Amino acid sequence: MNPSRVESRFDRVALAVGALALVALAVRLVGLGARPVHWDEARVGYWSLRYLESGYLTYRPVAGGPLVYILTRTSLSLFGTSDFALRLPVALVGAALPLVALLFRSHLDDDETVAFAAVLALSPLLVYYGRFARGDVLAIAFALAAFGFGLRLADGGGRQNAYGLAAAVALAIASSGLGIVALACLAVAGLLVFDHAALLRSSDPAAMRLGSLAARVRGNSTPAARAVLVFVGLYVFTFAPRAGVTDDAGLYSPGTIIAAIDVALFDSVRRFLGVRVEHRYPGGTHEYLPYLADFLETLASAALPVTLIAVAVFVADRYTSGGPRTVVAAAVYWAGATIVFVPMLTEVSAPWLGVYAVVPLAIPAAVGLAALARWGRRALDAGDAPRVAAVALVLLALVAQTGAVATSEVYAPSDRDTRMAHYAQPSHEFTEFRDNLSTWVGPTDDDAVDVVYYGSSMYVGDGVADFPPVPERWGERLPMAWYVHRTGADTRSVTSPVELRESVDTTPVVVASADERSTLAPVLEGYVAHEYDTGLWGRPIVVFVRK
Template identity: 45%
Template sequence: MSREGDAAPGGSERTPVSLAGLSFRRDRVLGVVVALAFAGLLVRLVGLGARPFHWDEARVGYWTLRYLDTGAYQYRPIAGGPLLPLVGRTLFALVGVSEWVARLPIAVLGAALPLVALLFRDRLDDAETVLFAALLAFQPLVLYYSRFLRGDVPLALFGFAFVGFALRAWDRDSRRDAYAATVTLALAASASGFAAGYLCCWLAAWVLVVEQRSVAADGGASARAAVAALRARLAGTTTAAARAALLFVGTTVFLFAPRAGPGVDVGLYDPTEFHLAIYEGTVGALWRFVGVRVVNRYPDGTHSLLPYLGDAAGALTAVALPVVAVGVGTTLWVRYASARRPLVEGVGYWGLLAVVLFPTIAEVSASWTLVHVVVPLSLPAAVGFAALLRRGVAAASGPDVDTGTVVAVALVVLAVVAQVGAVTAGSVYGPSDRDNRLAQFAQPSDDLEPIEAAARAAADGDSSTAEVLYVGAAYHVTPDRTTRFPPVSDAWGNRLPLPWYVEAAGADATSTANVSTFGSAYANASEPPVVIAAPTHRTELAERLGSDYEATTYRLGLWNREVVVFTAPERR
């Protein structure tokens, strides 16, 4: 795994390589990549709060608000990793509550993805590094989910950073990089439970790189030599390994340990329960994850594999075809090339394995799983694009211009730019409707800000009076259940994403199973300022509330998910 072994085809890492005829000085690559990251941040911040919250975003946002209100938090695998609630609570406390603020950490972490390319400069030439950073900054699917309150992009960032730091620790015999690798691994685990899939991909990719080609070439001698080299490298590093392990455990405990409050008995900051917090933040968190995502996943967590793979293939073709096609092609090219490039080959295997693994372990068919495919394939894609551009520049700058090659390369570049631009304009910044290939079913089609505005106008700070009333059996939470801390009933889930908007408005909510019990559900049998119900109750509620209320229908999903909201004139 030497630096020379990862030299670019047709070039060497020790020789400056040009990108489309422009030579990058080694000390300027850093500036170019930082500029790409800054540009990536700008495009992520544009209209960041314009799209209404997806149900998953609303779930994370609601429990973050509850954490802000009560100070109580406990890792629940079904609600995602602890990283977003911890960061979100701090931002809400400092800046205020809004969709823009809630998504800001994801945008910042997504914009930091191009900086990860710098960790691989020992194994990529300058052109490949810059192109890799550019793909991570502007690839439409990654850009879309860098503006979405889920842990997929943070996981991709910290997962790739772990690989980068681990390789640098190996190549440079650097303890500092080894320590950074342990911290980023803990951060990756805290971002999303999909981190378990990353471990599987990494292990399988390592086996394919080290073992398979070795067996084919020399009967396994190279594999045995690689294992012996690893054992020799680790020998005598007990102190460094202990420090790295301590960093990993400490970071993990801080991220996963519960914070005491209503519904949570053990807290990280209680000295008398610190030992319990350490257990809950490590072994307890692991068993929670296994219990929810593995043991109790079946049979309800199963799904047909081929439809999910078909959805993934269709989405990748529509929104990420250049990266996937060139990334896969470059991986196969490097696999059978005479000059070995273990990094390019291994990361390519990682991306190819992810195409099958993540749609398999996902519980719903959604394009966010493809973030974990596109990000790793961006590295071999960057290598392929760099080779293509070098070929075009060489054809244009020689004594005899190869017009056919120049035109072919120009057409490929034009097609890639056009596809990226079209997907970005139509899907990343386009409307949230059924024609948007990146929007998942649980993405509301209508702007829901008027509901929050009505609830905010009705909120009076009096906790004894609920300003929002849900009507209907599907939305009714029985008196023996609560929505103030988890676990909550399925009826609460049926309300998504509205609980976020009601909570963000500072309003209180109650519910009734049907219109006939309307009065008993609301204090003093008076009329609630905001009433939310299924469309089937529209006529009954219109008669019950009278003409003073205005009814508006909102689409809470891309199809078959509508609610009617009644608001009093003086509350709107």
């Protein structure tokens, strides 16, 4: 084939994928800061802001991967302490996700590559959680990149693919604890594909294939060693502590760099195993079937077209004369392992878990969409009006379903009927608290208390919540803690009306559980009470604002 023609084809595909990445960026940035933050987002924002202020960061498995805090701190420092800046790093990575489709072009046709990028750009579940300050989209994005680099490396690609694979694996692990699960599920898929090849008469024996792989590694020992260094370097950079206090080990403190590297390489593993494995059982276990049912319900409600097309393509690809294709089989095995293991190993049943299955399912779904488009194009060329109409109706139904979910779920205000929103997402009315808090607090004074949290349910001692782990009662302050802290307000906790009376003359805002309203109203004369739900339903709070 003419090299210029190959280059021209690649340019067209790259341009189309790049255009879809721009579309992905647009749909993720529109109204990015409109929705009040979820409790998990509030945690990320609060501790990222504390990191920005103190320079102190250390890996705590209960708070998720360190990468999201490193990225969020940078965003908050550059763009200010807004909900938009809080979510921006995840939005940018989510927008770049379609570009990963280019790593698969040697295993996908041109139209399949573009369709793959389109699914990654516009899938409602990926758009919703690509506008959400958690590490899940980061983790699955880097896991997909690892898959792509791994395929290219297996095909005999250059050493840069080994470096890309190492970097992607390290960043996936640093994004979230579930990033490790995603990579493990991908490894399961790889083993199944490797084992499946043994059933083909044309395939070499497994021992011979393993020997060939070992020989390739030995023949490329220098690039392999450099790839290991890339992994270790990124792992250390993300997991090493940053010291805000001179006595702590810090990556940027010359006298403690060795200690910081030791913490990153070894203590991080001990912490992860201690929190996620050793101390999880038996108290951290849960029933499996309800979590699995929630996971499948998320796929059915938010990613039904992708799921159905992917399953149909897998069956057709597996039992046709030319199949199965390695990339299709591996992607479906990856998604299947995810559906089995993610509900088992997660600690919270939440809609964002669906992204771990939707991304691998996007590959066979893209194959199906491209085949459908080709079938329709042939029918159009042949003048077959019924087939053209059938294809048009199917594509219209897919677009309509995707648009309907996006309109009602991604951009609409959250309420209890929103399937992609988790319970800990405040209702739309909470926007009033966010937008008015700085006005209610007014100019902050170092000698005055600006916000008082009242009641034993919200009582937390000074400095206890500066970094995780924190008392469970601090969770009752979410998502207010993020909004209060970003205003620069000084806070105090009290548990009795007597203590509260001492602050009445100087404190502009008092926050309490809604159950305390009748107790506080006589004490807080001259204050106006506002009630908000801090979840999609339930967990109401009352906010007293001094007139």
